[in-house]
Amino acid sequence: MNTPIGPHRHSRKAPTAMLSRLTARVAVGVAATTLAALALPGSAQAQPGAGYIGYGQANQPTAVWCVQKALNIIISDHFATQHDLISVDSAFGPETDEAIRYVQYRMLGAADADGIVGPRTGDLIMRQHTFDYQKCYPYVPTSR
Numbered sequence: 001m002n003t004p005i006g007p008h009r010h011s012r013k014a015p016t017a018m019l020s021r022l023t024a025r026v027a028v029g030v031a032a033t034t035l036a037a038l039a040l041p042g043s044a045q046a047q048p049g050a051g052y053i054g055y056g057q058a059n060q061p062t063a064v065w066c067v068q069k070a071l072n073i074i075i076s077d078h079f080a081t082q083h084d085l086i087s088v089d090s091a092f093g094p095e096t097d098e099a100i101r102y103v104q105y106r107m108l109g110a111a112d113a114d115g116i117v118g119p120r121t122g123d124l125i126m127r128q129h130t131f132d133y134q135k136c137y138p139y140v141p142t143s144r
Contacts, residue, residue: 050141054116055097061090066136067117070125071099079106119143 051058053067068088075083079102086099097115104121105113112120122142 050122050139052116052118052141053092054100054114055092057092057116059092060139062135063117063139064092064096065090066139067100067125068096070128070136070140071096071103073128074103074107074125075099079103117141 051060051063053059053063065088068086068090072085072088075085083099083102086095100117100121101113101115103124104115107124108120117125117140119141120143122140123144126136126140126142
């Protein structure tokens, strides 16, 4: 009997099966990479090291703009009949301070109504997904 032995016994079928398995593995890898890449933009967080915003703080104009914009969204969505919208002018002043304190008091409680946007208030602000999240990403302090 002259039966071939070893890897050459199924020389026509073995490469086809290996190619099919390799193609399947590559497809799974590409799909996983694509899903991971699509998930990244939604998982971005604000900066834990970003400066606080309020009286006595550095108050970068872009950071103040982000806070003012987010406060207006919060006020529009939750307190439209109780509080007026504020100017979005990138300048921290009494109007912005009062709006921060109002939103802090109503949404975080009296103990947190200090007029300073730190990590806890920053977390609240960055949950407002209808404003320019990507622009504000580096400027608003958060806890994570």
